[in-house]
Amino acid sequence: MHSLYALYTMSQPAPSAPTLRALLSRGDLALRLASASHGALEQPIRWVHSSDLADPTPFLAEEMVLLTTGTQFSGDDAAQYEEYVRRLAHRGVVALGFGTEVARTGIPEALSAACEAHGVPLFEVPYRTPFIAVARAVAEAIAAGAYARRTWALSAQRAVALAALRRDGLGSAISELSRQLGAWVGLFDSAAAPVRASAPLETALAERVQQECETMLARGASAAAVIRVGGRSFTLQTLGPGGTLRGALVIGAEALDEEARSVVTAVVAMTGFALEQNEALARARGTLRAGVVRALLTGDTALAGEIGDAAWGGLPADPVVVAVTDEAPDALAAFLELRAGREQGSFFFGSDPEGGIALVHTADAPLALDELAERFDVAVGVSEPGPLASFAASLDEARIARDRGEGVTRFADVASAGVLSTLSPEAANVARTVLSPIVRHDDVHGTAILDTLRIWLLHDARYDDAARALGVHRHTVRTRIRLAERLLERDLQSFAARAEIWVALLAAR
Structure with missing residues (x-):
């Protein structure tokens, strides 16, 4: 087996074309390298062409070897060789083979100098070696390479298929x-x-x-x-x-x-x-996880624990923290599945019946929730630490926190802000409806009934204090409050009525 074919018998992928070094190593061709720059012999050869034209470049392509007998050259004028080789180098010719003893004895020195100057490898083709033999050798090597690559591909596919078993x-x-x-x-x-x-x-x-x-x-x-x-x-x-x-x-x-x-x-x-x-298995696992969440919501921690032990190596140990997202994109579920696989026994998640994903983890091994919320663009609510048996109450805390804002919101922060911070957007709409008669009256008549009502309630329904804060007479405040009562159709002398209107004022804002 000659060296051109041997080039393609490696187990790893090989080049799709023979190299100049492999061509020159063919002993039967007796080619002799005259000059070559460093690394030039490793260039691939796509084809071989012969021509004695003064400018053969219109008929050449890149990565070709050109063979010539030199009949196009007249005398030893260095300029003609320089221009000839310059065009070949610009066209991307890999090497120039010079057939000796046809028109010239040996290779002209000016041609050797031009090839060295432009980095074009030059080799001698002896008289006894026909150009067609050189072209055939490259064609055979290319065919051998293609066959070797196809053989490798079939072998590689078999190896991968066997590995899959x-x-x-x-x-x-x-x-x-x-x-x-x-x-x-x-x-x-x-x-x-x-x-x-x-x-x-x-x-x-x-x-x-x-x-x-x-x-x-x-x-x-x-x-x-x-x-x-x-x-x-x-x-x-x-x-x-x-x-x-x-x-x-x-x-x-x-x-x-x-x-x-x-x-x-x-x-x-x-x-x-x-x-x-895996997707089908993931859907089945998702259904099982959702069942565990429902069991925890009904207080059946024994059933949830049995399933958790069998499927995921157990559920998180007390105390736990419950988090919940506002939606459940497929990418988030896949991410959490991988996380749960790495943290068996300390992390669990499942679909929340009211939407989103509920996450449970041990309090001493918190999740990177801020990163999760940013990566998947979801809102996350986080409960206070508590026992797994109180999962339903913890999930409620997490839902309340989630609905308060964007990103990650903790129930502890919501609780510290007071009860009024938990009012929903619907409460604000109801509050504006309740106060709308006063708002319309102020708009039509240019009065300040709503502002007077707010200041009066802020001063615990004391007329004198409200009057001083507003800079008006106390009788004016009293008159405005009576008008507010008529507009609201409520008796503001009772604490319950005043408390309701105060909450409405806060919610509306």
């Missing part, structure tokens, strides 16, 4: 793909969370790759892209149909030939199917 089929397939490609391979789910990887990446690099996956998956369309991260190239391929993406496969390589892509395509189909199965 092992105990951890998905992880084994990812590792085998990495070995076959000689590159790092990682699998991410629909939430851009890492599922499997052939080897760990540096933290900063892993975070950047994950961010790129998240950006691509957020678009919701099937796509492939090549990214540069930390000086390395990564190829990203989404998994699943557009609109229902299941994840992304990432390969630490930039250029993959057709055969390598065929192996990756087989893995993409397999991992897509595996992730689809």
Whole structure:
């Protein structure tokens, strides 16, 4: 087996074209290297062409070897050789082969000097070696390379398929793909969370790759892209149909030939199917988790505990903190599932019957809720620590806190703000309706009944104090309050009526 074919018999992916070094090493061709710059011999050869035209570049392509007998040159004028080689270098010719003993004895020195000046490798083709033999050798090597690559692709696909039959089929397939490609391979789910990887990446690099996956998956369309991260190239391929993406496969390589892509395509189909199965399992787990939440709400902690022990290694131990989100995007559920897998026994989550996701964790192992709220753009309410048996009361606290604002809100902060801070937006609408007769009267007649009423209540319904605060006579205050009573159709001499109007004034604001 000659060296051009041997180039393609490696177990790892090989170049798709022979190199100049491999061509020159063919003993049967007897080619002799005259000059070459450093690294030039490793350049791939796409084809061989022969021409004695003074300017053959219109008929050439990049990565070609040009063969010539030199009949186009007249004399030893260095300028003609310089211009000739300059055009070849500009066109991307890989090397120049000079056929000796046809028109010239040996290679002209001026041609050698021009090739060295422009970095174009120059080699001698002896008289006994026809140009067609050189072209045939390259064609045979290209065909051998294509056959070797197809053989490698079939072998790699078989190896990946066999790996998928092992105990951890998905992880084994990812590792085998990495070995076959000689590159790092990682699998991410629909939430851009890492599922499997052939080897760990540096933290900063892993975070950047994950961010790129998240950006691509957020678009919701099937796509492939090549990214540069930390000086390395990564190829990203989404998994699943557009609109229902299941994840992304990432390969630490930039250029993959057709055969390598065929192996990756087989893995993409397999991992897509595996992730689809994972989605079905995730839905089943979600239903089971929701059942545990309902059991906890009804106080049946024994049943919830039995299920938790069997399915997730137990539920969090007392004291626990309950949190609840305002919605349940699929990406959040996938993220929490991975988190729960890492923190079995100290963290649990399930769907809240009133919407969102309820999260339970031990008080001494808090979750990074601020990061969670920012990443998934959800509001989160957090209860006070308490026993798991009081889950229903803790969930109510978390719901109240969640409904108070954006981001993360703790029930302790809501409670410290007082009872009135828990009034809902609906209460404000009712309050404005109750006060609307006074508001309309003030607008039509230019009076200050509402402001007088507020100052009077603020001063515990004392007319003299309210008058001094308003800068009017106490009889004026009394007259305005009587008018307010008529407009509101309420007797403000009773504490209950005054308390109701005071709450309305606060809620309306």
